[in-house]
Amino acid sequence: MATLLIEPVAKLIEAFNRLPGIGPKTAQRLTYHILRAPDAEARALASALVAVREEVVFCERCFNISDAPLCPICRDGARDQARMCVVEEPLDVLALERTAEFRGVYHVLHGAISPIDGVGPDRLHIAELLRRVDEAADAGSPFTEVILATNPTLEGEATAMYLDERLAGKVGSVTRIARGIPVGGDLEYADEVTLIRALQGRRALGERPR
Amino acid sequence: MATLLIEPVAKLIEAFNRLPGIGPKTAQRLTYHILRAPDAEARALASALVAVREEVVFCERCFNISDAPLCPICRDGARDQARMCVVEEPLDVLALERTAEFRGVYHVLHGAISPIDGVGPDRLHIAELLRRVDEAADAGSPFTEVILATNPTLEGEATAMYLDERLAGKVGSVTRIARGIPVGGDLEYADEVTLIRALQGRRALGERPR
Numbered sequence: 115m116a117t118l119l120i121e122p123v124a125k126l127i128e129a130f131n132r133l134p135g136i137g138p139k140t141a142q143r144l145t146y147h148i149l150r151a152p153d154a155e156a157r158a159l160a161s162a163l164v165a166v167r168e169e170v171v172f173c174e175r176c177f178n179i180s181d182a183p184l185c186p187i188c189r190d191g192a193r194d195q196a197r198m199c200v201v202e203e204p205l206d207v208l209a210l211e212r213t214a215e216f217r218g219v220y221h222v223l224h225g226a227i228s229p230i231d232g233v234g235p236d237r238l239h240i241a242e243l244l245r246r247v248d249e250a251a252d253a254g255s256p257f258t259e260v261i262l263a264t265n266p267t268l269e270g271e272a273t274a275m276y277l278d279e280r281l282a283g284k285v286g287s288v289t290r291i292a293r294g295i296p297v298g299g300d301l302e303y304a305d306e307v308t309l310i311r312a313l314q315g316r317r318a319l320g321e322r323p324r
Numbered sequence: 325m326a327t328l329l330i331e332p333v334a335k336l337i338e339a340f341n342r343l344p345g346i347g348p349k350t351a352q353r354l355t356y357h358i359l360r361a362p363d364a365e366a367r368a369l370a371s372a373l374v375a376v377r378e379e380v381v382f383c384e385r386c387f388n389i390s391d392a393p394l395c396p397i398c399r400d401g402a403r404d405q406a407r408m409c410v411v412e413e414p415l416d417v418l419a420l421e422r423t424a425e426f427r428g429v430y431h432v433l434h435g436a437i438s439p440i441d442g443v444g445p446d447r448l449h450i451a452e453l454l455r456r457v458d459e460a461a462d463a464g465s466p467f468t469e470v471i472l473a474t475n476p477t478l479e480g481e482a483t484a485m486y487l488d489e490r491l492a493g494k495v496g497s498v499t500r501i502a503r504g505i506p507v508g509g510d511l512e513y514a515d516e517v518t519l520i521r522a523l524q525g526r527r528a529l530g531e532r533p534r
Contacts, residue, residue: 120391122379126372134357146415147344160373162336167366169332181330205356
């Protein structure tokens with residue numbers, strides 16, 4: 115076996131295997147695909163990898179991915195700069211932007227509080243969030259609303275509760291995204307916690323979202 | 325959205341998405357992983373991609389992957405050069421080598437005959453296989469056995485049948501790997517074709533493999 119797996123192949127399998135969700139079998143399959151793919155495809159992947167590391171930075175205000183000190187959303191004068199949505203990951207920004215429902219700005223924490231994994235508030239961009247909120251208040255234009263859109267997981271809920279405490283009194287209102295039965299879902303198969311949240315979040319039929 | 329997905333990120337997502345079995349969601353996740361991974365990890369993947377394309381070739385005799393004109397197996401004097409195992413992919417060579425059951429040489433077809441996908445015998449390394457067999461016969465040392473180890477799929481079986489016809493009389497014997505119930509498997513859940521093959525391939529209990 116040692117003589118069979120020639121070094122560049124073994125190295126590429128290893129590199130693919132280090133990616134999240136890519137096991138050894140998939141890493142092998144990807145490697146053999148690259149071996150036979152058109153030269154342009156392998157080169158495109160290699161140069162995209164390098165480019166992403168060299169050209170992409172995190173927005174110095176909201177920590178979303180960016181190609182400039184400020185990200186496209188923070189730069190956009192048409193966005194409501196007084197309404198902030200706090201998310202765990204840049205991918206969450208993408209998901210929310212796809213809905214075109216929110217026209218404010220974001221703050222990306224880059225994780226959630228998780229004592230088990232040793233992730234305390236200091237490991238996230240929470241200090242920067244609080245400073246941002248304070249600076250807006252000092253400048254006479256405090257945030258009117260901060261929407262806590264961390265995931266409805268143990269860690270996400272803990273993070274939301276922590277932020278709610280720290281933000282109290284500093285912004286117009288602190289809200290949390292609704293947790294309930296997903297559209298197209300089935301009550302019968304919903305877990306108890308989700309059902310409880312769905313009941314707690316109930317609204318009069320005519321009630322409009324704020 | 326257009327302003328949000330900055331170009332290097334969009335390009336890397338696209339490049340990952342082009343890999344087999346990697347959908348758009350996984351491509352996004354891998355891209356964001358790369359953005360936050362240690363610099364060495366992203367660089368290792370990029371350089372492994374380039375190295376594999378620049379340093380790895382296919383063995384000019386058996387078309388297995390190689391770092392020299394002849395692959396480690398074809399170069400190995402200790403292997404039985406008169407016994408050949410025909411497989412579809414280099415990964416199949418790896419799988420067979422792991423068993424250490426076969427000590428002959430290989431021939432990698434790089435696919436299987438599939439009229440639906442427009443893959444005829446001319447798209448595979450079959451002409452080279454036949455030439456290899458003829459040259460060995462001309463040199464006075466014909467292959468004693470050619471084991472057809474293509475997959476037990478429609479395409480693999482068609483390829484095996486085609487090769488069996490073309491090789492008849494040119495080599496000592498042409499054999500096909502056994503198809504049957506996998507070890508640890510359950511008759512109850514085996515499909516009919518596999519059960520038929522298992523019955524057809526039955527042997528007396530004391531019968532030794534050749």
